[in-house]
Amino acid sequence: MPLKRTPPPSTLNRGEKEENVFCPRFIIPQSGSTPNLTDMESDNNTSRFxxxxxxxxxxxxxxxxxxxxxxxxxxxxxxxxxxxxxxxxxxxxxxxxxxxxxxxxxxxxxxxxxxxxxxxxxxxxxxxxxxxxxxxxxxxxxSTKIEIRNIPKKPGENKDDLCTIITRVGNVLETPIQRQDIKDVFRVNYKDSKSSAIIVDLSSVILKENLLKKRSSFQQQKQAKQT
Structure with a gap:
């Protein structure tokens, strides 16, 4: 028959908590070296400074x-x-x-x-x-002027002499020209030629046209006689 043993009496007091048994008040460091108190003091001094x-x-x-x-x-x-x-x-x-x-x-x-x-x-x-x-x-x-060429110029020629020449030309062309039919008459000297022309301004265009017609017929008759 086995023997019954009673457990040993507990050393805890009734007023103490059980956790004090497992959480001691002082923790003993594992290593054997002590903390560097000088470094801690210097850090505190630097932060203070x-x-x-x-x-x-x-x-x-x-x-x-x-x-x-x-x-x-x-x-x-x-x-x-x-x-x-x-x-x-x-x-x-x-x-x-x-x-x-x-x-x-x-x-x-x-x-x-x-x-x-x-x-x-x-x-x-x-x-x-x-x-x-x-x-x-x-x-x-x-419109009333006619140019007459190839009539030699006389020394000291004036307008009366020119009017006489125009009158004679009219008689030759069978177209009578009176002094009152001549408004103006004068000679024109050309630079490119030694000859000069007589410019006569008649009193009417009809007289001029008749004189030109007579001149054309006179030239035709002259050419016919020469042939």
Missing amino acids: KRKRENSPVFMQEIRSLLSASNAKSDEKFTALQSAMAEVIAQNTEIKDAIAFTSKQYDDMMVQLNQLESERKSDRVHIQQLEEKVENLERMLY
Whole structure:
């Protein structure tokens, strides 16, 4: 028959918790070396020094000086940038003004050219009209004039002598010409020839045409006699 043994009495008091048995108050380090208390003290001193330096007035003044210098540089850069922008804007304004001035000059020139072209066309029409008038006047002036060549010039010849010659020519052509039928008579010297011609201005176109017809028939009769 087996024997029953009673467990040994517990050493815990009733007021203590069981967890104190498994969680001792002091933890013994595993290694045999002791912690470096000097390093811990130096770290604490450095952090204290940093906190004191950061809170010191000299440090704060240095920070303010750095910030002021940085702000001053930023202001200088901003001022320089503003100056450069103002110069660029001024240049752009000058360029715009120059372009506007050039465009205005071009427009004015085009207006002047159009006006000159219109005036040129008008002048051309006017010149054509004047040429037609001159031609008509020449026709009217020469409508009663006859040119007579191959009649020698006498020394000291005057208009009376020329009128006598014209009268004789009319008699030869069987077309009587009176003094009152002669409006004007004069000689014309040609540069390319030593001979001269007599220009007679008759009183009517009918007399001129009759004289020309008689001249044609006279020449035909003369040629017929020669053959």
